[in-house]
Amino acid sequence: MNNLEEKTLHSEEIYSGKIITLELHEVELPNGKQSKREIVKHPGAVAIIALTEDNKMVMVEQYRKALERTIVEIPAGKLEKGEEPASCARRELEEETGYVCESLELISSFYTSPGFSDEIIHVFLATGLTKKENAAAMDEDEFVNLEELTLKEALQYVKEQKIYDAKTIYAVQYLQLQEALTTK
Amino acid sequence: MNNLEEKTLHSEEIYSGKIITLELHEVELPNGKQSKREIVKHPGAVAIIALTEDNKMVMVEQYRKALERTIVEIPAGKLEKGEEPASCARRELEEETGYVCESLELISSFYTSPGFSDEIIHVFLATGLTKKENAAAMDEDEFVNLEELTLKEALQYVKEQKIYDAKTIYAVQYLQLQEALTTK
Numbered sequence: 001m002n003n004l005e006e007k008t009l010h011s012e013e014i015y016s017g018k019i020i021t022l023e024l025h026e027v028e029l030p031n032g033k034q035s036k037r038e039i040v041k042h043p044g045a046v047a048i049i050a051l052t053e054d055n056k057m058v059m060v061e062q063y064r065k066a067l068e069r070t071i072v073e074i075p076a077g078k079l080e081k082g083e084e085p086a087s088c089a090r091r092e093l094e095e096e097t098g099y100v101c102e103s104l105e106l107i108s109s110f111y112t113s114p115g116f117s118d119e120i121i122h123v124f125l126a127t128g129l130t131k132k133e134n135a136a137a138m139d140e141d142e143f144v145n146l147e148e149l150t151l152k153e154a155l156q157y158v159k160e161q162k163i164y165d166a167k168t169i170y171a172v173q174y175l176q177l178q179e180a181l182t183t184k
Numbered sequence: 185m186n187n188l189e190e191k192t193l194h195s196e197e198i199y200s201g202k203i204i205t206l207e208l209h210e211v212e213l214p215n216g217k218q219s220k221r222e223i224v225k226h227p228g229a230v231a232i233i234a235l236t237e238d239n240k241m242v243m244v245e246q247y248r249k250a251l252e253r254t255i256v257e258i259p260a261g262k263l264e265k266g267e268e269p270a271s272c273a274r275r276e277l278e279e280e281t282g283y284v285c286e287s288l289e290l291i292s293s294f295y296t297s298p299g300f301s302d303e304i305i306h307v308f309l310a311t312g313l314t315k316k317e318n319a320a321a322m323d324e325d326e327f328v329n330l331e332e333l334t335l336k337e338a339l340q341y342v343k344e345q346k347i348y349d350a351k352t353i354y355a356v357q358y359l360q361l362q363e364a365l366t367t368k
Contacts, residue, residue: 020224071295115203169354
């Protein structure tokens with residue numbers, strides 16, 4: 001096994017914004033040479049596979065400026081400073097969909113783009129959903145359309161590239177796997 | 185259905201680097217108000233689920249500066265300018281693992297972090313692997329350790345958070361699903 005560590009020789013903050021911070025690291029490579037690494041710091045996020053009583057996935061259609069189009073995603077949102085992922089998941093679910101859940105289970109956590117970012121997403125499964133009359137409001141710069149999809153419809157959305165992001169494609173595959181395992 | 189589009193009022197390039205470009209967009213929201221969007225432009229990438237004759241996944245352990253640790257991932261790499269994803273997948277597989285493949289099939293494409301980046305990953309399944317004597321060399325700032333894992337071992341790595349990124353966790357779940365479907 002080679003030692004793969006890259007030592008930081010110097011780091012510099014290029015930009016610090018509302019959501020991300022960009023850093024440039026000068027590193028010493030395992031062979032002693034030097035290189036640069038561009039790093040996008042992110043507070044981390046949660047995403048929620050929320051299943052209704054009739055086993056539909058609660059989804060939000062949202063405009064993504066980075067893609068210049070809308071895509072359909074599982075509800076998600078950034079962690080606030082010091083916020084526990086599970087509390088964040090309950091908050092985001094309520095804000096984005098108006099649902100509160102009885103049961104919430106962490107099913108996976110993963111880094112989205114380890115090549116350039118430390119963003120981590122914690123994916124929860126939420127069941128026992130009920131609509132709340134006076135649900136907490138969304139962030140003032142967030143606008144979404146709600147959809148509730150069967151697994152079959154979600155798979156069709158993946159095919160049509162309406163569902164097109166890592167966490168949601170992971171979520172759809174997760175439910176496909178659960179179905180395959182239970183009907184074995 | 186609400187119109188969710190966010191119109192660009194002004195955009196500015198904050199940083200342009202080796203891999204990413206950071207832009208700041210001033211947008212008009214659907215309600216007429218204004219907001220800012222931080223956008224990380226990325227050339228896109230490929231990743232390869234490469235299966236050996238005895239059905240092991242070819243993996244690379246790599247130091248990720250953004251995480252300040254190594255993780256074990258499926259082979260992957262950035263698209264070069266004008267490069268076809270399939271060509272890129274063959275190139276990266278050879279460079280990172282020394283394997284060439286007979287069959288290469290696109291199984292999914294997804295945006296990794298649509299909230300702030302346009303990075304897309306095209307995931308391929310590569311089979312019919314053979315080791316090449318004089319395989320193409322890696323980028324000069326890349327260092328990896330090779331591993332070949334059974335699905336069971338890969339699932340254990342996920343549990344131990346040695347495998348910890350979206351594309352690799354997706355890949356492991358993909359093989360789990362294929363196994364569940366074929367043994368039904």
